[in-house]
Amino acid sequence: MATSRFLRYVESRKNLTGGAAGLAGLALTFTGLAGAYWPVVVAGLYGAGALLAPPERPDAPPFTDPSEQLDELRGDFEQLMAYLGEVDLPPAAAGRLAELTETLAALLEPGWVTDALAVDPEAVHTLSRAVRQDIPESVDTFVRTRWWTRLQPGTEPPERHLERQLTVLHDEAHALATALREAESRRQETHTRYLEDRGKH
Structure with missing residues (x-):
């Protein structure tokens, strides 16, 4: 159960959006803009991206026509x-x-x-x-x-x-x-x- 929940989160919009924002934070780190606080910047951008991601929309149940x-x-x-x-x-x-x-x-x-x-x-x-x-x-x-x-x-x-x-x-x-x-x-x-x-x- 915990494994399937983890896999669902890995594939979720929140994780994908947060991951994209975190990569942007890494890019800032490599350009030197994040400075010594780059872990905080990456984590903050990941969290912000996860919060801004649209919520998951479950599929509607397939009721009989x-x-x-x-x-x-x-x-x-x-x-x-x-x-x-x-x-x-x-x-x-x-x-x-x-x-x-x-x-x-x-x-x-x-x-x-x-x-x-x-x-x-x-x-x-x-x-x-x-x-x-x-x-x-x-x-x-x-x-x-x-x-x-x-x-x-x-x-x-x-x-x-x-x-x-x-x-x-x-x-x-x-x-x-x-x-x-x-x-x-x-x-x-x-x-x-x-x-x-x-x-x-």
Whole structure:
């Protein structure tokens, strides 16, 4: 650890700049300008150079590109659909879930839609949360709660909570799709104005 730290300092900007300043001090020594205090001059110039050197800039962490995140998310969505295909849901919840997954599938379809998503990290996060957390948790909780309800009848039917949860998630996905559509509409209107203004000149 100490050796690697030493090697990093040897290659650092501070050491290289200080070394260059120290060499300038040696040059002054050889010309006789530093006099008898040449060690102090060399050390002082080295220290000044090290202090004036720009700080080291660590490399930014290589986070996954949004488009790569969407590629991974498509694979997770396929796994989610396979899981949902094995779950027996009441008709109302199944219908709401079908609407939700249809919207998510459209948003994850490769092409211009995902190109628009890739520049909106918050949208990617919303989709990722729905696919990887919200939907599987809602369905799994329903399955487990339904089993207990059969043992203790008379409690509130768990499918009501599932339907409400899926409705909220569907509204989120629909709002995301609407925002993307409105962004494209604004882009089209902007281009129209640009062409009209260009034609006036």
